Amino acid sequence: MTRRWLILLAAAGGAGLAQDLDVLPADPNPHAMMARYLAGRAAPFEARRDEEIAAIRTTEQLQAWQNKTRARLIELLGGLPQPSPLHPRMVGRLQRGDYTVEKIIYESQPRLYVTANLYLPAWKAPGTTSPAFIAPVGHWIEGKAFEDYQRLGQEMARHGYILFVYDPIGQGERLEYFDPITNQDRGGGSGTTAHTLIAHQCFLIGDTLTKHFIWDGMRAIDYLLTRPEVDKHRIGSMGGSGGGTLTRFISAVDPRVAISIPVVSAASKGGVGGSSDGEQNVPGNVFGRIWSRDHWWLVPPRPLLNLNASEDRSYQTALASLQELKQGYRIFDREADAVVLEAQGRHGIIDDMRRSAYDFIDRYWGSATATRPVQVGVGALEKPQDLWATETGQVWTSLGGATIFDINRQRAGPWVLNNTRARLTTDDIRRFLDLPANVFPLGTRPAGAFRRGDRPVEKLILETEPGILVPALVFSPGGEARRPAVLFLDDRGKAAEAGPGGQIDQLVDRGFLVMTIDVRGLGETAPLGPAPAANRPHERLYRDFTFNPAANLARAAMNLGRPLLAMRVQDALAALHSLASRPDVDTADIRVFGHREGGVIALFAAALDPRVRQAVAHRPLVDFRSLLESRYYAQPASLFVLGILRHFDLPQVVAAAQPRRVLIINAVDALGRRLTAPTVRVRFQPAPNLEAVVHDYPDTLIDLATSTERL
Secondary structure, three states: OOOOOEEEOOOOOOOOOEEEOOOOOOOOOHHHHHHHHHHHHHHHHHHHHHHHHHOOOOHHHHHHHHHHHHHHHHHHHOOOOOOOOOOOEEEEEEEEOOEEEEEEEEEEEOOEEEEEEEEEEOOOOOOOOEEEEEEEOOOOOOHHHOHHHHHHHHHHHHHOOEEEEEOOOOOOOOOOOEEOOOOEEOOOOOHHHHHHHHHHHHHHOOOOHHHHHHHHHHHHHHHHOOOOOEEEEEEEEEEEOHHHHHHHHHHHHOOOOOEEEEEOOOOOOOOOOOOOOHHHOOOOOOOOOOOHHHHHHOOOOOOEEEEEEHHHOOHHHHHHHHHHHHHHHHHOOOHHHEEEEEEOOOOOOOHHHHHHHHHHHHHHHHHHOOOOOOOOOOOOOOOHHHHOOOOOOOHHHHOOOOOHHHHHHHHHHHHHHHHHHOOOOHHHHHHHHOOOOOOOOOEEEEEEEEEEOOEEEEEEEEEEEOOEEEEEEEEOOOOOOOEEEEEEEEOOOOOOOOOOOOHHHHHHHOOOEEEEEOOOOOHHHOOOOOOOOOOOOHHHHHHHHHOOHHHHHHHHHHHOOOOHHHHHHHHHHHHHHHHHOOOOEEEEEEEEEEEOHHHHHHHHHHHHOOOEEEEEEEOOEOOOOHHHHOOOOOOOHHHOOOOHHHOOOHHHHHHOOOOOEEEEEOOEOOOOOEOOHHHHHHHOOOOOOEEEEOOOOHHHHHHHHOOHHHO
16 A cells, blocks of 8 residues: 555546645655654754763762762652552461562552562571562563562572562552453553553653652562561662563662662663653653663662573663663773673573572672572462462452552642633743744745646645644635635544545635645654554553554653644644735634644644634544543543643633634543533633534534634
């Protein structure tokens, strides 16, 4: 299938012809435009970061950089939660000869229960202390019961160390999307999907899921410090895959981690990210100049071992990061304390990796405690239910308590209440979206033309900022008269309603000149990849929904510190300026129509450009608050704008457009379900200029939208 959208003419005189509604040239690839743009925006931050690292020569300079960078990382995370009582309790014990497994429950935050297993060397004399490790778990849905972590706990305890392995949020006994009727996970059947669904909601209040994951680990260390068996000066962290990434994060934030062993989680150089699990995305990390390799730089002079699997093909990436990191260890005269190794085999904490880890730990702590030789990869594994800390195997059904969804709603409450009382100015919106006072195209150039019957259609390319080309089609009724105009925004792409007889033709039939555009990342410049499939089982559907090129693009833009929605609003404002500059447009009657996400963009554009006489939004999300009110949602990642609910919501945006009228047709909730008109009006009480309607007749939608009585 080609990139071109070919629409066969159905109008009289057009039979047998085809109209190409694409505007941009095929070279350079327009679908890669946003990747080029984001990489270009990231490059100066990467260069500045490299200059800072290269300038470090002394221990004082490195420690000053570490302190500053650690504080900046915590700020980007949204801060850390306040310490609260752990309320730990041991609810069961497995005696296994030379080691013991205790089943532990603690609260990392009030009523946020963490289920864990503590592996202890039973062969040591009472009163003996041993070094201990926390073990953050990767994205294995079994959580702490996953084979590699059972092996790690058994072997460490037999060898003479203590391991504390705990279930991550959304895995093991802590499923966020647990269905008590089917006893199944409704969040996608994998940790990555559940994490990303939760993470998007955290973004709305300026938080990250990452901070909650880090905090679980830091509270695990707090718990170890309460145990008399633990050597309180020798606590490390070791985890694989996503647990390796969390080991990297926890080691960077918490200096109490004395040895750091991230497994199958290499630290890479630069980039804008966006494709990682939601608990690994830290919005603003690019302009904050903190990439994954900088987590490693926050570890020296503490020992660090990174273990890689040959099947992951990450070893060379890790070696490149290590080569730079050695500079930091040399400053402390500890160059040998940073090591990268590769084991032959699968993704996981496999036998050879564990063997290397024990050798590495023994170099530093083997003489501080009694140890025994350990055989790797032998011994029986426990059934997952035998390791449960809850009676039912799920916190939800055994303990109740809170989830991150609950915490987000609780934290959002004061801001949401304040939003209903706040009066927003256009300057407030501009500052939040980081938009200039005046938005206009840097350039506009023709890219072709054709006729539909007796009506001219122009192709234009608007450069809305360096590197961003916005394709536009202008449909005109023809003639010399100045026409009322519509900017048409559709998140399905500008071609969706541009075919013969579509909504754009209907507008032209009514005398409007219509400009329809693809805001960046949609239509012609949408990143290529599979779209979510509506007929997939829910676990695959949610995974496709959260891990696709469009979602990755939104997260990558957020990592640059500017939401994708703000960039798209800028494109729409530039198009409005271009439209108002045309000699065939009646500037007293310019309107903006938007469909779905295009409707949300239209509401912002109307508030920010006083030339817009009326905004019409069809099937838009009713407000950002609704995204926090539903545990599940079916809205694109681009609508999860970082921190927006701390400042305002869509009702305040619409109110800022007063006295101009705004018409919302068939508004939807977080799951895409149509809301009644009275429900929408209640939510938009701060906006008396809003009219909300429900309309069931597509053939008359344009009649409704253009009705003069609604102006």
